[in-house]
Amino acid sequence: MPMCPRVSDEYKETKKREIAAAARRVFIRKGFAHAVMQDIMDEAGISRGALYAYFDNLEHVFMEVLRYDDEELFQWTGPELQSPVWGMLMKWLGEIEQDLMKLQHSLVRARAEFFLSSAYVKDKKHYPYIRQRYENAVDAISRVIRAGEERGEFQPLQDARSLAGYILSFLNGLMLDTYQLGPDATWAEQQLDVFRNTLKLMLKPSSTDGYRDLSIGE
Amino acid sequence: MPMCPRVSDEYKETKKREIAAAARRVFIRKGFAHAVMQDIMDEAGISRGALYAYFDNLEHVFMEVLRYDDEELFQWTGPELQSPVWGMLMKWLGEIEQDLMKLQHSLVRARAEFFLSSAYVKDKKHYPYIRQRYENAVDAISRVIRAGEERGEFQPLQDARSLAGYILSFLNGLMLDTYQLGPDATWAEQQLDVFRNTLKLMLKPSSTDGYRDLSIGE
């Protein structure tokens, strides 16, 4: 029996999450490329030694931040999908639009920077993680589309997986551009209108209750 | 009258372009985040002093590389658009698809890294340039759509500018994801099929001669 560990495992877990939360704020503020360990120490109010006791390096910090973050990302695509699926989808897009409009600072940029720059590292050690994230996102969206299909609510013109990829690509692209230039420069709202239209045309939802019909000819 | 400049202005311009070409190779290989001045000196086979005689810093080098590159980007959207516009559009997408498939290393990643990371710098000194680039791209695509519209070839469901933004967002997003994960992981081909479909539905081209009809119901 060890003499006496000074603090409980629980304490350490809590502390780690605290530091990660501080780091998260830093990454939101400065992105990944310009963030340094010192920023995190300052933000968390801890010493160099303490930080390095919990994390090996900046990449490690970031990966953990992402991990905590992901725990609540695609919650809306649980097994228990309330009806109607189209409504859920539009609601989700609405939330994304809100984020874009408010220029609400999220991890979007830091994440993009991180993934991009880690594409170079020789050993490719994050690749499985990055790929897994992408797969998860595609799966979540595919599941929603298939749910709508099985209920007879959608009649997709192409397969769910391809559509899911398409949806992700567009949203990623829009978020990136908008992050840099602002929603006014990119016409984010109008782009989203176009996008909603394409979804409608591709998914052929039987009903679009409760959401504005853009009255596109057809 | 100055005594004698050792070399002509032309010589200096040539040399600058040579260095930029070397730098371009470096950026393609390592991206922006991991490239350093030394890499460019090595690649170009010149000394530190020489490099700094032509460029102030790494960002400066990159901006110049981009500038040279842009000179030939949207050439296909000149004032003299050959018919049919839909065909041109599809041809362009085909080229993009080729690039993606070959994983042909281009400046895509470096450019994204550069724009993302320069979003932080306090003084925002590149902002006008970045924005200008975006505007140019949107304009070029808008022009194409309007040309098709004026000729009665297209009947767009929404305005050209919104559609242009939408097109850019999707392509940017697809390129980024595909750069990181490869065209197989992202199902790039299938995504592009979906995308072509949406374009067809949104632009309603009167004819799609010469390009595969995906025989979507309708």
Add this chain to the structure above:
DNA sequence: AGTATAAACGACATTGATGTCGTTTTCAAT
């Protein structure tokens, strides 16, 4: 050939960040 001028060179001082490590502090069990 000789010379003035600027291009090219590369050593160097400087900066900024990293990860380590010996020391100090804090806590829980005795």
Add this chain to the structure above:
DNA sequence: ATTGAAAACGACATCAATGTCGTTTATACT
């Protein structure tokens, strides 16, 4: 209270990259 373990601290050695500058080299004109 005492004590032992480990959490937190912060000084420090190290490293990598930057931008400068005094020196050397190349060239065009005389």
